[in-house]
Amino acid sequence: MQTANAQAAGGHPPHGPAHARAADRQAAQPEVSFDTDPSRYRHWKLAVDDDTATLTMDVAEDGGLVPGYELKMNSYDLGVDIELYDAVQRLRFEHPEVRAVVLTSGKDRMFCAGANIPMLAQSSHAWKVNFCKFTNETRNGIEDATACSGQSYLAALNGTAAGGGYELALACDQILLVDDGSSAVALPEVPLLGVLPGTGGLTRLVDKRGVRRDRADVFATTAEGVKGAKAVDWRLVDEIAAARDFPAAVARLTQAAAARSGRPARAKGIGLTPLRRATDGDVTRYDHLRTEIDRRAGTATLVIAGPAATPASLAELHADGAASWPLAAARELDDAILRLRANEPAVGTWLLTTEGDPAAVAATGALLLAHRGDWLVNEIIQFWKRTLRRLDTTSRSLIALITPGSCFAGLLLEVALAADRQYMLDGIFTEDDDPAPPAVIRLDEFNTGLLPAGSGRSRLQIRFPGSEPEARAAAAAAGRDLTAADAARLGLVTEIPDDLDWADEIRLVVEERASFSPDALTGMEANFRFAGPETPETKIFGRLTAWQNWIFQRPNAAGPDGALRRYGTGQRADYDRRRV
């Protein structure tokens, strides 16, 4: 593929030893931060004009997150995608007036060449997998903005969209391709790189866009892609437009999308102010969240603090903005998940805990539930939904610890239900100086359908896969304080050790988890967390990701003679032809 080859060939001596060294180097992994805002973007421009935003990709070649590669041809690395994630989030919270988003390119004749190949070639297996996971979550977030928030994304392909570039377009609600005789959409991963399109392309081609199965096969094996009328005929894009008609087509499509949107007319956005985060050794403190790493045990304990008070009204919630507990806590949890995933791979077990008053969590939840038609409340709820889905796709063992002083109600109980197991103390810690009363948990609508997992099912339905009666009995207990005995009877917790057994039992669980193969745990957890029916989202994480992980390890892709490593060198990959 001419365009993607140019991506690699542009900056490197294609055959020289410098490139080979770059390819062999497993670059030292930097600490990854997800802090950014539009004033700091290096790769994107965000412009808002009335009800339409334009997000322009214009990747800085020298702006890679890690040394060793240049981001030619609007190719991207994790750093580019961190900015995209930030922009998609801000559009939802800071711009309630925006009903349509145009995703386009600032480069000439190239929308986006996809993930940067020299970056992939030099990256460790774990880095590649984590990069793909985050980019997938961001693309799912784009679809979620259209489906749940009335912000419709138009991929305005003013040049070729290849690989991850076309997959980004596939995540948009509509795709418009310039008809200039050369610009194409393409998935060149299989023919050129010996890997799969890693951000949902295969799944969305058939399950979202309804491309005929044999044409999907032809398309995904045609490096140069498909352009013009054929791209429309094959459903790869929705429309094409000549270059001179392109702006008018963009305007027409965005206006139509905006007209369909239920976004409010004159609402005032909420600024997503910088998170306050202070790290002292292995302890990181946010306003409402603390993470503590125990490296010997291989655990991170996440302590989410409940709200100090409940906003008196919807107006107060709006006035509090990013400082309001439900939004601030979600942002902090999201950030903590992303940072722990990217920076602490050896911390294999996360202990999920809370501190506070369950009644306050329930009251704050009740305020949200009473005003769920409000755009900001809706955004907060959808953000919790997406953050909980990040937990579902996190390759760590998740254990909820429910002890006196905790506040596992509604929104926060859902964090416990996302865990692989739940341990709840039966009674009090008698040796505490001033023992807190026994913990209770409380269900509300956040647990019975408002925060569905990727499959569209509630975590109660996923918990009781074969038993609607059990899921219904649990749901019927909503609104009541449930003791450990109640919770055990309803099947909402795994074990309810008492004071005498608690410390030993939790220690054993943690030690046991740390003694198992991390890879086997990841595979097992992914199978149980995605029980039940499937959607494109669950397929992307449960199936596509697993295949890609496999392929990323195979010598045909990642070996010294594999396609990823030889890409851009002018040498063809040397494949072991045996099928597995």
Next chain:
Amino acid sequence: MQTANAQAAGGHPPHGPAHARAADRQAAQPEVSFDTDPSRYRHWKLAVDDDTATLTMDVAEDGGLVPGYELKMNSYDLGVDIELYDAVQRLRFEHPEVRAVVLTSGKDRMFCAGANIPMLAQSSHAWKVNFCKFTNETRNGIEDATACSGQSYLAALNGTAAGGGYELALACDQILLVDDGSSAVALPEVPLLGVLPGTGGLTRLVDKRGVRRDRADVFATTAEGVKGAKAVDWRLVDEIAAARDFPAAVARLTQAAAARSGRPARAKGIGLTPLRRATDGDVTRYDHLRTEIDRRAGTATLVIAGPAATPASLAELHADGAASWPLAAARELDDAILRLRANEPAVGTWLLTTEGDPAAVAATGALLLAHRGDWLVNEIIQFWKRTLRRLDTTSRSLIALITPGSCFAGLLLEVALAADRQYMLDGIFTEDDDPAPPAVIRLDEFNTGLLPAGSGRSRLQIRFPGSEPEARAAAAAAGRDLTAADAARLGLVTEIPDDLDWADEIRLVVEERASFSPDALTGMEANFRFAGPETPETKIFGRLTAWQNWIFQRPNAAGPDGALRRYGTGQRADYDRRRV
């Protein structure tokens, strides 16, 4: 786990160099044959008593398919499973009177210890993957016998069922466990072996048996498993019975299952006579099927011959038995698929063709359709269904070639629709001495729902994932001879080159396919073939298998210090603790 450890420790010096050598050896792969019958079984006993069959697993320790391991404790390898597959098939065709099948063990206190670990440790990655695929297909076949054929399987666990042993039980309709204070069900793969249960255990636990998600996590990380009343409470088994009550419980459960069955009362079975197969170099000939391997091109051409004549009546079909075309052709295709998969891994592209009279195929199909309530006709139809599903799960590129003289109608057209692409000649081969008339294809009920893929959808629905109208338009053309132009208009074929272009186009397709990474093709094809909704069956092949493939390659499992290689040595695996 005591029992599974005994499996490995029994025959090998647990720490000695002999074991280490066995583990390091990649055993030379024998040619695998699937020919067997009950008189030749080494590992199973099949006994039929009125309407109940008993299939007793009694694995011969020295009966491994490959040298280098002993099949202790009713552990199994591919050879054991080939016999099981044969028995399950014969019960359906040779024993119409059988309504319930008891699966039990001939060993004391051990039902089955699962796949043999030293075998896995010494096997190549490809061998492990292919072994798991076949065992999964056999277990799906057991479920299919219950669902579609009225033969209900009871797992009568007269001892511990561990790993693949318990997964075999999970594939049965009901599970009865002896309550003797020690016999348990267990999935020790994650805690002991650093891999996943590879034959559907994780999926069936939650999606079939409805085990609560957190309990599934506890169970699948508890090496010693669960026994007694807790196993019932957790839904891991349906019933328990003390040893003295065990035979009575088996009788009660099988009688109840038999009473629910719709199998015929006094039907006469069809003997599955040995297949006639002659190999001459790279050509293998069956009565109705020929396979030709072109090693340079990396292709196998499968030529299925249509029926010479159509049985005059249902009675004639019964009288012809295993010699009747629809049964014989399915058996030959099944055998060819299995043999090519196991023995020809470097042959990456299969060209699927037919020879004969489409009207004869359609007429034979019409006879089957007219008598689909007949037990034998039903078995033949279900066998075609399963054989086509084997194509779906085959890790080879499948290209259907539709040329003059072919007979792609109904049953055989479904072979083409299972392919990744379909090429149909538009017109005739003008340079032939006596050119056959242009090819036609013809749809009938076999294409519109009678042979669903693993997802439960027809291959027409899978072909047109986003377009019910297109699937309906194609279905509406059933019964008509469709020319290449018709087929192209209906979207039933990928390309319709004419005589001038045909040879070049097919050559290019084959060369192109051979130039791609076999691993990337396998992943891509699996994603497109399993478009649309999912079932436990599609999850097993599309998701679980992909995760297991990944894990099977990871150093934590397969490396020199990994769990699979260290199993039975007394040394713990040394894990890289970083999560990916």
